Amino acid sequence: MALQCGIVGLPNVGKSTLFNSLSNARAQAANFPFCTIEPNIGTITVPDERLTKLAELVKPQRIVPTTIEIVDIAGLVKGASKGEGLGNQFLGNIRGTDAIIHVLRCFDDDNVVHVDGSVDPLRDKEIIDTELQLKDLETIEKKLQKVNKAAKTGDKEARKTEDVLSIYKSHLSSGKPARTAPVEENDQEHIADLYLLTSKPVLYLCNVDEKSVKNGNRHVEAVKEAIRDENAELLMISAAIEADIAELETYEDKQLFLEDLGLDQPGVNKLIVSAYRLLNLITYFTAGVQEVRAWTITRGTTAPGAAGVIHTDFEKGFIRAEVIHYEDYIAYGSESACKDAGKLNVEGKTYVVQDGDVMHFRFNV
Incomplete structure (x- = not known):
């Protein structure tokens, strides 16, 4: 699953500095507005001690962690929804x-x-x-215009869509994001094709x-x-701090740096945990001996769906899954020992x- 999170914020709030320290890509950060023009895409390797411990037991030829893509999106100004600055691109x-x-x-x-000349995160x-919200409102109104015609002919589905869109319109007009609109989960399918910006889950990252810290x-x-x-x-x-950590070459140096600051882990680790929880x-x-690998799925996914993340054929021809809980694997030390127990x-x-x-x-195609 290719998870992609977009970093947004006004110019010079620390977006590109954060991006540089979190990802393997490097953006040209500078101390002036609009230092980012095109979105930079970098990759964060998801830290997971469980993967390391499994690898120590299995001793595979390679270890493959899961990753998150981070997109550093160009700075925004007032009027972006109407095309000001880099608005439409942003x-x-x-x-x-x-997210x-x-x-x-x-x-x-x-x-x-x-x-804007002063520090005011609420502004x-x-x-x-x-x-x-203005961009989403514009999107909702465009669809409403199309749906209204069908609703007037008595189309029940169009009427339902019209009702749902009207709720979102009222909610957005009151200055609230689409993700908090009072709409039943089943009814959200009526706006699924709109990809509303404010329906996306949000993590507010306070740069202190x-x-x-x-x-x-x-x-x-x-x-x-x-x-x-x-x-x-x-x-x-x-x-x-994250930028300083990124400059250190060894794990030991990074840990010593964190200890000196009284911190137990880098901010990137906390960011990833929050992103996973958010989504x-x-x-x-x-x-196995060839590789130990981590795979990302949505909570609640069944075994065939999880198999499909590896390859669609695995899901189509799914027969069964052989499952060992992580704690048992670590306690018994190997797949064969877990099987015997x-x-x-x-x-x-x-x-x-x-x-x-x-x-x-196990699958058969």
């Missing part, structure tokens, strides 16, 4: 992502220019929220200074209060895969 880039990481500047530093948030500051508290009813996540991270994702593993379960098409399952699929 909004189009967001539409293709699975939005909304970076808010929550640090004071006179040496870093703010596009910054409102600018981007408004532009996304070093001394605030553990306990936050007044800016972070203001953001927490503002998003209380938004069904969104919030994470504090210091882009400056309701879990990981299962395949383990009765810890290898044979599961059918209805089995719901659990986070950490070690799986082997």
Whole structure:
């Protein structure tokens, strides 16, 4: 599953600095507005100690972790929904992502220019929220115009779509995101083809200074209060610290650096955990002498669906899955030992895969 998160925010809030430190790609970060023109795409390897421990037992020829794509999207200004600045390009880039990481500047530093002259994360948030909502409102109204004609002829499906679209229109017009609209889950299919920008899950990333990375500051508290009813996540991270960590070459040096700051893990690890939680994702593993590999699926996926992530033929010809729970694999030390101890379960098409399952699929095409 190719998971893609878009980093958005006003110019000079720390997006590109964060992107550079999180990904294997390098963007040209500079201390002035609009330093990013084209979206840069980088890849984060998802850190997972379970993968490492499995590899230590199996000793495979290679280890393949799962990854997340991070897209650094061009800075936004007021009027983007009407094409101002890089507006149309910016909004189009967001539409293709699975989730939005909304970076808010929550640090004071006179040496870093703010596009609006002062630090105010709530104002910054409102600018981007408004532009996304206006674009969604425009999208909803265009579809309503088409649906209205069919609804007037008595088409029941068109009438239902019209009702659902009207709810979204009213909700967006009141300054609220589509993801919080009072619409039943089954009725959301009526707007699925619109890929509404504000329907995407959002992680608010408060970019703080070093001394605030553990306990936050007044800016972070203001953001927490503002998003209380938004069904969104919030994470504090210091882009400056992450940039310093990225420059260190060895794992040991990075750990010592974190210990000196009183931190237990890099911000990128917390970011990935938050992204997975936001998108309701879990990981299962395949383990053999050729490779030990992590696979990402949506929570609630059945065994055939999980097999299909590897190859569509696996899902089409699914016969059964041989499953060992991760804890049992580590406790007994090998697949054969788990089998001897009765810890290898044979599961059918209805089995719901659990986070950490070690799986082997039987199929016939």
